[in-house]
Amino acid sequence: MAGSMMGKVALVTGGSSGIGRATCEAFGREGATVVLAARRANEGEETAELVRSSGSEALFVRADISQSSDVQVLVDACVNRYGRLDYACNNAGIEGALALLVDYTEEQWDDVININLKGTWMCMKAEIRHMRETGGGSIVNVASIGGLIGFPRLGPYSATKHGMIGLTKTAAIEYADDKIRVNVICPGLIDTAMADRFVGSPESGVEDYIMSLTAMRRRGTPGEIAESVLWLCSDAASYVTGTSMVVDGGALTV
Numbered sequence: 191m192a193g194s195m196m197g198k199v200a201l202v203t204g205g206s207s208g209i210g211r212a213t214c215e216a217f218g219r220e221g222a223t224v225v226l227a228a229r230r231a232n233e234g235e236e237t238a239e240l241v242r243s244s245g246s247e248a249l250f251v252r253a254d255i256s257q258s259s260d261v262q263v264l265v266d267a268c269v270n271r272y273g274r275l276d277y278a279c280n281n282a283g284i285e286g287a288l289a290l291l292v293d294y295t296e297e298q299w300d301d302v303i304n305i306n307l308k309g310t311w312m313c314m315k316a317e318i319r320h321m322r323e324t325g326g327g328s329i330v331n332v333a334s335i336g337g338l339i340g341f342p343r344l345g346p347y348s349a350t351k352h353g354m355i356g357l358t359k360t361a362a363i364e365y366a367d368d369k370i371r372v373n374v375i376c377p378g379l380i381d382t383a384m385a386d387r388f389v390g391s392p393e394s395g396v397e398d399y400i401m402s403l404t405a406m407r408r409r410g411t412p413g414e415i416a417e418s419v420l421w422l423c424s425d426a427a428s429y430v431t432g433t434s435m436v437v438d439g440g441a442l443t444v
Contacts, residue, residue: 194424196221199272201265203255203313204282206233208382209332211240212412213279216420218246222277225268227253255282255309265316274324277423278317280310281332283350285384291345299346306350311357314372318365326369328423331358332415335376335438344388351376355434362432371431373422378438381409405440 200217204210205226211233214224218241226241226248228234234250241248251267253260268275286302287294310331321327336344337351358374365372379385379400389397401407418437421427436442 193221195277198222198276199268199274200224200277200279200423201268201275201317202226202279202281203253203264203309204228204332205237205250206230207237208384209377209380209412209415210279210281211237212416213281213419214238214241214248215244216413216416217241217277218244218248220420221246223247223249223272225249225251225264225272227251227255227264227282229254255313256304258312261309261312261316265313265320269320275317275320276327278313278327278329279332279419279423280313280317280329282309283332285344285347285388288343288388290343294346302346302350306347307353307357310354314357314361318361318368318370321370322365322368327371328427329361329370329372330419330422331372331374332419333358333374333376333434335378335436335442337374337376338434338436338442358434359432366431371422371427373427373430373433373435375415375418375422376434376436376438377410377415378404378436378441379409380415381411385409400441403441403444404438405444408439410437410439 200222205214206228217224224241231252238248238250251264253264283306287298333351333354336348337355341348361372
């Protein structure tokens with residue numbers, strides 16, 4: 191697919207690290223202009239530089255997607271500067287506190303819901319409105335296998351990822367006539383800082399247990415998820431919408 195996205199514009203949230211950073215780099219490698227958002231400015235600018243080093247243009251916009259004003263500024267910055275929005279990867283998210291449901295505070299619950307679910311919804315609203323005006327596009331939301339199964343001590347996180355899958359399927363139905371495809375990726379355990387926080391120390395045994403249930407016996411890489419995002423956005427996936435693509439090394443098959 192080298193250079194297959196020349197002249198296109200891609201927006202990526204949570205682009206400062208992990209899956210988001212890898213996705214920005216992948217879009218840039220294919221020739222797309224990349225607009226990326228994150229709350230951490232230094233890391234966001236680093237990602238933008240990585241994209242530029244591949245020869246593509248990149249713009250970093252500091253944004254908190256739990257704030258509707260930030261979301262609007264982000265999409266407006268993309269459209270006003272580049273005149274279009276072809277692809278969007280709504281990746282920003284947090285895992286929240288590791289706690290049993292009854293121990294979760296209302297504030298902790300709201301933090302996870304507002305970023306993961308409400309934030310994704312607000313991004314989709316802004317993205318879809320522009321894509322409808324310009325003849326279509328492709329949106330990929332990044333959920334988790336936690337959106338398909340329960341996760342002990344990550345109840346709110348799992349709830350938001352289930353919700354993202356529902357939003358994706360609904361949007362795919364509502365906007366198919368506008369030539370907007372909407373899909374969602376459900377990664378397994380990926381080699382990111384978030385995964386490190388989740389599994390804890392090697393002595394905890396959490397990672398060993400997860401790997402015992404994963405057919406490929408390893409974490410995935412951010413780049414492997416980015417390749418899946420790229421494919422779903424590309425013309426190669428022109429007949430794919432409303433799907434939940436599981437990319438988990440076989441974790442849900444064991």
